[in-house]
Amino acid sequence: MMERNASAATLFVRQATGLVRAWSMFDAFIYAFFSVNLVTLGLYIISQMYFLEGALIPAILISTAFILFECIVYAGLIAVMPRAGGDYVWQTRILGPGIGFVLAVTGWWFILWLWVPLYGDMLRQMFFTPVLGILGARGLALWFIQTPAGLFISSVIVCLVVSIYVGLGMRRYAQIQRISFFISLVGLMVVLLLLLVNSVDTFRQSLEREATAMFGATGPVYEGMLKAGEEAGAIQPLTTSPLWPIFLAIPYVVFFNLWPNWGATLYGEVRGASDFKRNFYSMAGALVITAILAVIFMLLIAKTFTWDFFVKANGAWWNYAWGYTDTPPPLPIWPYPALLAAFMVPNRLVQLLIVLAMSAWWFGWSGTVFLSSTRVIFAAAFDRLLPERVADVDPRTHTPYVALLLMVIPSLLISALFAWDVGGFQTLTLDATLVIAVTYLGSTIAAILLPYRKPELYHASPIAKYTVAGVPLITVAGVIFGAFLVFLLYLWLFDPYQLYGIGLANTSSVILMGFLYALALLIYLGFRAYRMRQGIPIDKIHAEIPVE
Amino acid sequence: MFWKRQKKPTLTLFFATDVHGSTICWKKFINAAKFYNADVLILGGDMTGKALVPIVRQNGDRYRVTFLEQEFTVEGQEALEEMKQKITNRGYYPYVTTPDEIQTFQENPEMVNALFKQEVMKRLEEWLAYADKKLAQMGIPCYVAPGNDDFFEIDELIRASRHVCLADGEVVELSAYHEMVSSGWSNRTPWRTFREADEEELRRRYEDMIRRMKRPETGVFNFHVPPYRSTLDEAPELTEDLQPRYAGRALVPVGSTATREVIETYQPLLGLFGHIHEARGVIRIGRTLCINPGSAYEQGRLLGALVTLAPDRVKHYVLTMG
Numbered sequence: 001m002m003e004r005n006a007s008a009a010t011l012f013v014r015q016a017t018g019l020v021r022a023w024s025m026f027d028a029f030i031y032a033f034f035s036v037n038l039v040t041l042g043l044y045i046i047s048q049m050y051f052l053e054g055a056l057i058p059a060i061l062i063s064t065a066f067i068l069f070e071c072i073v074y075a076g077l078i079a080v081m082p083r084a085g086g087d088y089v090w091q092t093r094i095l096g097p098g099i100g101f102v103l104a105v106t107g108w109w110f111i112l113w114l115w116v117p118l119y120g121d122m123l124r125q126m127f128f129t130p131v132l133g134i135l136g137a138r139g140l141a142l143w144f145i146q147t148p149a150g151l152f153i154s155s156v157i158v159c160l161v162v163s164i165y166v167g168l169g170m171r172r173y174a175q176i177q178r179i180s181f182f183i184s185l186v187g188l189m190v191v192l193l194l195l196l197v198n199s200v201d202t203f204r205q206s207l208e209r210e211a212t213a214m215f216g217a218t219g220p221v222y223e224g225m226l227k228a229g230e231e232a233g234a235i236q237p238l239t240t241s242p243l244w245p246i247f248l249a250i251p252y253v254v255f256f257n258l259w260p261n262w263g264a265t266l267y268g269e270v271r272g273a274s275d276f277k278r279n280f281y282s283m284a285g286a287l288v289i290t291a292i293l294a295v296i297f298m299l300l301i302a303k304t305f306t307w308d309f310f311v312k313a314n315g316a317w318w319n320y321a322w323g324y325t326d327t328p329p330p331l332p333i334w335p336y337p338a339l340l341a342a343f344m345v346p347n348r349l350v351q352l353l354i355v356l357a358m359s360a361w362w363f364g365w366s367g368t369v370f371l372s373s374t375r376v377i378f379a380a381a382f383d384r385l386l387p388e389r390v391a392d393v394d395p396r397t398h399t400p401y402v403a404l405l406l407m408v409i410p411s412l413l414i415s416a417l418f419a420w421d422v423g424g425f426q427t428l429t430l431d432a433t434l435v436i437a438v439t440y441l442g443s444t445i446a447a448i449l450l451p452y453r454k455p456e457l458y459h460a461s462p463i464a465k466y467t468v469a470g471v472p473l474i475t476v477a478g479v480i481f482g483a484f485l486v487f488l489l490y491l492w493l494f495d496p497y498q499l500y501g502i503g504l505a506n507t508s509s510v511i512l513m514g515f516l517y518a519l520a521l522l523i524y525l526g527f528r529a530y531r532m533r534q535g536i537p538i539d540k541i542h543a544e545i546p547v548e
Numbered sequence: 549m550f551w552k553r554q555k556k557p558t559l560t561l562f563f564a565t566d567v568h569g570s571t572i573c574w575k576k577f578i579n580a581a582k583f584y585n586a587d588v589l590i591l592g593g594d595m596t597g598k599a600l601v602p603i604v605r606q607n608g609d610r611y612r613v614t615f616l617e618q619e620f621t622v623e624g625q626e627a628l629e630e631m632k633q634k635i636t637n638r639g640y641y642p643y644v645t646t647p648d649e650i651q652t653f654q655e656n657p658e659m660v661n662a663l664f665k666q667e668v669m670k671r672l673e674e675w676l677a678y679a680d681k682k683l684a685q686m687g688i689p690c691y692v693a694p695g696n697d698d699f700f701e702i703d704e705l706i707r708a709s710r711h712v713c714l715a716d717g718e719v720v721e722l723s724a725y726h727e728m729v730s731s732g733w734s735n736r737t738p739w740r741t742f743r744e745a746d747e748e749e750l751r752r753r754y755e756d757m758i759r760r761m762k763r764p765e766t767g768v769f770n771f772h773v774p775p776y777r778s779t780l781d782e783a784p785e786l787t788e789d790l791q792p793r794y795a796g797r798a799l800v801p802v803g804s805t806a807t808r809e810v811i812e813t814y815q816p817l818l819g820l821f822g823h824i825h826e827a828r829g830v831i832r833i834g835r836t837l838c839i840n841p842g843s844a845y846e847q848g849r850l851l852g853a854l855v856t857l858a859p860d861r862v863k864h865y866v867l868t869m870g
Contacts, residue, residue, distance in 0.1 A: 011653060011654060011657065011660060012599055012600035012601065012602055012643075012653075012660060012664075013598060013599040013600075014598060014599065014661075014664055015739045015740065015741065016568075016598040016697045016739060016741060017594070017696060017697050017734075017737050017739050017741055017823070018739075018783075018825065019598060019739065019790075020784070020786060020790045020791065020792055021789060021790050021791040021792075022791070023784075023791065023792040023795045023796045024791065024792075024794075024795055025795075027793070027794045027795035027797070028795035031795070031797065080847070081844075081847055081849075082844075082847075089869070093869070169799070170794075170797050170798055170799055171785060171793075171794070171797075171798035171799060171800060174793070174794035174797050174798045175794075175798075178794070263797070266795075266796070266797045271616070271617070271846075272616040272617030272618065273616055273617040273618045274617050275617075282795070378829065381830075382828065382829060382830055382866075382867040383866065383867065384864075384865075384866045388830070391829070391830065391831070393779055393831065398777070398779070456572075456637075456848065457847060457848065457849075459634065460634050460637055460638055460847070460848060461616070461847070462616040462617065462618060465618055465620075531864075531866070534864050535856065535863075535864060536854075536864050536865075536866045537584060537585075537854070537866075538866070540583065540584060540868070540870075541854075541866055541867070541868045541869060542868075542869055543583075543870065544870055545576040545579050545580050545583045545850060545870035546579060546583065547572065547575040547576055547579055548579060548682070
């Protein structure tokens with residue numbers, strides 16, 4: 001009977017515009033996979049965790065388990081309100097327009113200004129310095145990695161690259177991302193293979209040889225890095241530690257794995273239960289596979305570099321980069337695992353190809369920083385909460401140039417503050433995660449309340465059938481993920497163990513976040529009052545039209 | 549002696565489009581006039597739904613239905629009515645049937661077309677009756693222009709309505725200052741729908757109407773298909789077998805060059821478009837404000853545009869999500 005009904009369902013659909021086949025889960029997976037980017041975000045933040053007492057691998061696995069509930073929450077919200085502008089619309093509809101506007105523009109627009117210098121920092125560490133070092137341009141390589149001007153120029157290049165992506169549009173970016181996906185996987189497999197087949201001795205010899213030749217490293221580099229790392233207080237274990245320190249490490253780990261939902265609202269139509277599952281599996285698949293790859297990567301690093309060396313090398317570098325010492329470590333660059341692995345192949349061309357292939361992790365991912373922001377800016381402009389001009393597109397290139405300028409100009413200002421560490425700006429790295437986590441918390445609360453605040457919408461959706469002990473699945477998942485976010489926010493803001501540096505005790509952090517939220521609120525209230533005076537019923541644009 | 553500024557007369561119109569059979573969206577559309585204080589209601593094309601949903605009687609008061617790709621068992625009249633309402637609000641047509649009748653339909657697919665038309669017409673009759681009753685109380689004019697997905701038989705039904713006016717192919721006087729021309733036709737689509745034409749034919753259709761306008765430059769062009777490369781026409785790129793490329797993220801312009809040409813040539817005050825549900829947005833082509841409010845009919849949400857026109861300009865506008 002079921003088979004008969006299924007064929008009947010197909011029979012009763014007529015040819016009409018927009019009836020298409022299901023979208024590919026693999027394509028959605030690629031975007032999610034790049035969003036929880038193991039090489040850029042992952043290696044960057046892992047390297048900064050050297051002083052923590054919580055073991056890294058359990059922290060990755062536990063956080064992954066919690067973030068799976070995020071995948072359920074977002075797949076559920078998308079199933080109920082697809083293609084709607086994401087967090088902005090979910091929150092305006094369920095929690096109210098003011099909350100929706102403030103949380104969406106801070107999380108999807110303003111805070112991405114701070115992500116630009118972080119992307120720039122990763123670009124110089126993973127691309128410019130290794131490539132220039134391999135090509136023999138030692139001076140330029142060290143200028144990029146060791147000077148504020150190098151970081152600033154790298155951030156300017158981020159803005160240029162991403163502006164080109166925005167100009168090319170989503171279609172071309174999707175093509176670039178797909179190609180980058182395969183190149184980056186080849187690069188990673190080669191790196192993992194090098195780590196697998198080589199020994200600690202081989203690594204030590206190659207490190208001494210290449211670090212000296214490429215970057216002018218002095219003395220016994222391996223031993224020197226161990227000593228410098230010890231002085232920096234590098235202690236993080238890899239596999240085991242008491243449970244509480246593991247949980248204390250999670251607010252760092254989520255810097256890289258909290259984002260499997262980043263592109264979810266961009267995917268195709270959600271027509272039924274299979275599309276809900278497709279959304280969930282693409283996000284959850286990317287998250288879980290990334291966690292598995294991270295574990296394999298770290299275990300192989302421990303096997304070939306030794307975990308002790310890796311943690312201490314990271315400690316030695318960041319201790320210098322953050323200005324706790326004026327003396328550069330013996331290896332005077334960020335200890336990029338892909339470059340260290342490439343050292344074990346004594347051939348410049350092969351080394352270059354490995355680093356270039358690994359840079360596809362950055363080039364395939366970097367468009368994420370502005371592409372979603374322009375959508376939020378457009379949505380706010382259509383709601384008349386921003387001037388009409390911000391949604392202008394160039395008639396020839398179709399580039400949303402005003403929205404782009406609203407991203408680029410503040411980003412360059414923040415990048416300068418970050419590069420020259422004005423007011424301790426370099427301590428604010430985790431603010432970039434915190435502000436988006438607040439936005440996600442807003443959407444998570446919206447998801448928890450959805451079946452009760454908008455029952456007609458919920459019951460007409462493909463997720464209405466999914467319950468746990470009679471409670472809607474989206475509510476259950478929302479409560480678990482919401483509790484996880486509250487836990488993270490508590491640690492970040494109150495920082496009882498002084499581990500994160502962005503809490504209420506950090507004046508720069510308080511000023512930055514206060515400024516961003518105040519700016520959003522001011523724009524909302526200002527434009528709301530202005531539009532109401534113009535006669536535009538702003539208070540009604542998200543309200544449900546009553547049916548009599 | 550002070551010069552007193554004379555307040556210019558304005559016209560506020562509410563526009564929505566692509567409701568695709570969703571009864572809740574239709575009712576919201578009719579009620580939108582009162583909610584937003586609009587003077588005129590305008591509905592763009594594609595009023596009819598895309599699928600019948602068979603509710604198959606098993607035995608007695610027990611039914612099975614596949615809805616949103618899920619199997620449901622429905623028991624009792626109350627649950628049956630609830631399921632029918634759910635299906636109706638999503639824009640589909642519930643049809644209570646038997647396993648034997650399903651078998652007959654499978655053996656004779658042409659019978660499904662006849663059934664489809666019958667259900668579409670039935671729903672539209674209900675809609676028009678609802679609108680006639682409400683609009684008579686409100687005294688608000690309401691214009692509709694069926695779109696490329698709507699078969700021609702519905703035009704006669706609309707013409708018979710007392711308060712809902714068929715605007716397709718007509719020049720309608722919205723106010724003393726503003727006329728509107730409407731067309732639900734689109735350029736060619738991969739689905740070969742009812743009201744499609746080549747670009748030259750579309751242009752001819754448009755010109756036939758525009759020629760009859762007194763002042764196209766203060767007019768409203770209500771055309772279902774948006775202008776080509778306007779961002780209001782960006783739809784997911786499809787493979788040859790109609791699968792969205794890159795999970796639907798890759799967007800390509802699919803609008804009409806004819807629509808773009810007449811907008812560029814005549815520069816009306818306002819262009820109202822639909823057709824591409826995901827391309828919600830606003831853009832200016834020259835002095836013409838072009839709007840596609842998009843559509844979210846399956847979720848029962850009425851996306852719309854509220855526009856206030858002064859005699860010689862668009863005074864203000866906003867996109868709505870009711």
